[in-house]
Amino acid sequence: MEVRLADNLKTLLFLIVLLSPGSIEYDLFFNFCGTWRHGNGPLRLEVKLTPGCRGLSFAANESVLSVRGRLTAECNTDKVIELHEFGLHPEKDVGFCVYWEPLLDQFKMEVGGRNLTLCYPAVPLDSCCTDLTTGANAPAGTFGIFNATIMDDFITTKTRTAFRFRADAMGCKSLCDQADQDYLRSLLFSSGPSGPRLSCGHRSTMEMEDGFGGYNVSSPARPGSGSGSGSAVRVFVPPALRRSSNSSRVVFTFFNGNPLFQDGLQNLQNLQLLQDVVDITVENQVVTNLSEPVKIGFHHNAIPDQNRRSCVSWDVHRDPLQVRWLADGCATLARGDAHTECLCDHLTYFAVLVDLKPRPLRHLLALTCISLAGCAVSFVSCVALLVFFARKRRRPANNSNKSLPAHVGLAASLALLSLLFFLTGVIANAGREAACAWAAPLLHYALLSAFAWMGVEVFHIFWLMYVDTFGLPPPYVWILAGFVLPVLPVGVLVAVGDVYGLRELEQEGTRDTYLMCWMKLNPKARLAHYFTNLTLLAVLVLAGSVVLVFVYLKIRNRAEWRQNRVMVLSMWGFILLFGTSWGLAFLDFGPLSDFVLFLFCFLNSFQGFFLMIQFCLLDWMKRRSDRGSSSTSTRNTY
Template identity: 50%
Template sequence: MEPLLTAGLRAALVFILLLSAGTSEHDLYLSFCGTWRHDSGALSLIVNLSTGCSEISISAGQSSLSIDGQITAGCSRSEVIPLKQLGLESQEETRFCLYWEPLLDQLKLQVGGKNLSLCWPRSVQGLCCTDLSNSGKAPVAIYGITDGTIKNDLFTHETLEAYKFIGESTDCKSLCDQQSRGSTHINVEPAVGNVEHLCAHSSEVDMKEGFRGHNVTAAATKGVPAESSTTVHLPPALKTAATKTSKVVCTFFNNNSLFQEGHKENRLFNEVVAITVENEVIANLSEPITIDFHHDVIPQLHSKKCVSWDTRKDPLQVNWLADGCETRQKGAKHTECLCNHLTYFSVLVQMEPRPVRHLLALTAITSLGCAVSVISCVAVFIFLCRKSRRCKEQSIPIHMGLAVSLGLLNLLFFFTGVLANVGGERLCVWVGAGLHYTLLSSFTWMGVEVFHTFWMVHVVFSPSPKACVWNLVGFALPALPVFILAAVGDIYGVREVVPSDDVSNPYRMCWMKDTPKALLAHYFTNMTAVAVLVISGLVMLFLVYRKIRIRDEWRQNRVAFLSIWGLSCLYGTSWGLTFLDFGPLSDVILFLSCVLNAFQGFFLMLRFYMLAWMRKQAGGSALGSTSTGSTRQHMLQAPEKS
């Protein structure tokens, strides 16, 4: 009985081993992360890659991080890359991750928050280097890699000199079978050659003489209708742009995991399409390439846009950008991309939307307010010019400077949406810079109003600075930060504001871009100027109140209200509502801020004309003089002693 039991157990064991061997799966990728301990000086990345499948070593020292090995099918690279642009010199520890995708023959390094593409993705090759396993523990060192993790599993907390992974050569077709079970089929015209894979499909189009365009369709996935496959239309203009060769290759990647940039707020929703012409850079096509993406329904609060993988500024750093591509929504499940260059394309979805509520109403209010304010500022300027002929008040040039800057600001803001749609990115760089300059100039003139009032109230017996000094401060000083930001570059351009009711149709305007660098510039210039202006304005209003509350004119309610309200317009204190845009009253604050700031030019005109009317009613008394801010009889000035 016992021998029979033993034989049965052996048979069961053999069956289990055969079953496990038959269903074993390969490791499709390598994900290694660690913390690089280094010096605080100049750092560099050393890359030495060659084709083959043996091993890859990740080593780190006092000033360099090295990636060395043979795991790629077609990528060869040997160079030293300075990491100065990543801003790591002031640090002593840097987190990094290395990703290897054998199916795409792609190697990508994430260091210092930047994604560096060491080996570009390509169509699936014959053999893939996979099943990378750690070969053992390296010596402990002072400078090196600590907290090494392999696929999110911690290896050791110790600081090691290097990590080495040994790979095995595997048929890429078997990896495709493992990744996606089933079969694919595509019907193509005789002019198109194709290479079929379950995880990628490449089609080669020969653009012969008389080429009139061609459609390339991705392989249909099992269970998915053929009409829902991604389609690329190659225009005739591509034949003219390609001077060295007549062949263009379209590759459709179903696996887009390593094309992701790692940001939670955005992710690729669909497959990635690569359109390439060998050894040529194709850009600025006279007729765009059209890519039809079919996808699942995207929630209404998440916007989607066509993007391309751009490396024009830095071939090493890779970012998904919307430049050069136009997005057309053809329905809830269909997005059409029109792009004027060749690279990798996909549809990017904003996973954490920041839409603006009531954008249409706010835009209408702002447009109306800007139009009215422009007319009002012109009227105020004419009124002050006429008044300057009759009297020489020191405050008139200041009021005129504020009217000019505020009028230009409202004029540019009124046309910014039209210019963004008509002129595009190039025109928006200039318009955005001009809009920023007029905004800072308006803030500066409001600050001059605050300072001049302080001078009139507290420095009665000293003459205030001349008009030329105020003009230099109000018009020249704001140009300095704008010139600096323009020289830095990539600050001004097209800005998209996403409405909450239709996130697929954003409002385009010329302003600062929605990038970290532009956001930093916004806080250092605009928000800082608003904070200084509002605080100084509120302090000045308090000082004015203390100075004039004992006067006879103050006892008249309309004079008291008009004084504080009018000075609030001059001092720009309404901009302080910007800091209150949060909580349950956010919508109310937003609308109130929109009305007060958009109609600010109108309120200034109303103030000047109301005070002029009150002066006539008072028969040219001291009250009238206070309305225009004369030097000796200003309302904010204490009564002179006889």
């Protein structure tokens, strides 16, 4: 019943779309392709496009490929392009394609695999030139165009000297409405849009009068743009623009989803240009080196911190034929994961470029050396600590020590974590992806197990201090919590798949990389990291900090705590047991970021070593004090 109702609703919407005004189909774009058969001399491309709506023609001879037309709204271009500048030589026939989009007044040509922008994207105000139809046939020749196609349909395989097309003018608003209707049909009768949405763009103008104090303008509201009002782009032009320009009229043009702007990224991997692009111009003038920057705020979907974003611009005066995005003249301010502000000292096309490859790590070599040294020392220290606990347990006086099972579990889990982290680089380089398929889940299990045993220590100390010394759960409960429970999330992630694998870390400013087995960088793995590692760590640090305060309030007035060394040593011991130092992971920001990063790396990689020193000192102090006084409850907790 529900399926039939949904089908009926789709049919009703389809009829509404068909019967709505302006439902006559026009061509939203035009493309013509062919192969140019030429001579052996130098080759050149001649292009002449003017405003109007009469038609378009292509002609070719031994050395010249000519494109002439009167079909643009505003574009007026007359160019002679020597094709050897683009690496095209006369040994082979040259394939080419022409793409015309009347909604954007955009004319692009692909010659020998090179994209040339001949008319830049704009927004026609009134009339759009479309529906190009074949005109009179040109004679065949030795040199010319063969294998010609229109909209991927073959015209002829013969070599002709020219092809001509007639065009018709129509209102741009009707054409834009048709584009919206086509997009709606693709949503209603398929699982998603059949291709990129043809956006009409939006144009806004502003006059700078005397006493101009700046101006704010926003793109049209659009659902899902990431901002509260729905405007994806907001622009502020400063008063300095009026002083730097002879003209008073400023034109703002907003684009969304135009594939042309992606052309500059064809040979660049791991880079993505966000869909929103804004063009800011002052009529008949090139504006550069503004004393106050233009502010452009882009609201977008959330971008993870590890992906670098940059404000970029395409200067059509520097690169008039090919799209080339540069960061020159723009500063980037990240105002949150879904808001980027660009401060630029010139006017042209602006967008946000995202590096899909993780942000290079600061001080990777130094941090790696510290981590590996710390893990090696901690592994040896934890093994020594386990031997120490085993010998201590044999003493009759320690049989009643309720804390010993928790300490043993923590030392064992830290030993496993230190060993696996020390070996992960070797495993990743030797076995690559195949070895990381099992090494990465094992390392994740060791980390979760260490966190779990730190949580056991938090609960254990709180129970001893505030609840009941004799009512502690039996040791097998701690073993289940510390060693068995972490198997569940790791097992689920392994079953889900595509979470664990080879991870490559890059040193900032160099090409040096470090391989390790860990979680991947896809959205699935990132979500798993947030819900397992960061969530558990946040709960652990919060609980440990709270219990640390409770313990301090409970025993601060005891006689032995009046000795500073006992107080400092005891509090440091609780911090190690509770894993509070791992909370530095949440403080990696601001001017002290580097200091926090090194402190986090040092304290946590050497955690096993510090624990060994802590327990050995406490044991020494306990044996020394037992010679003259009885033991205290503070020491019994260790």
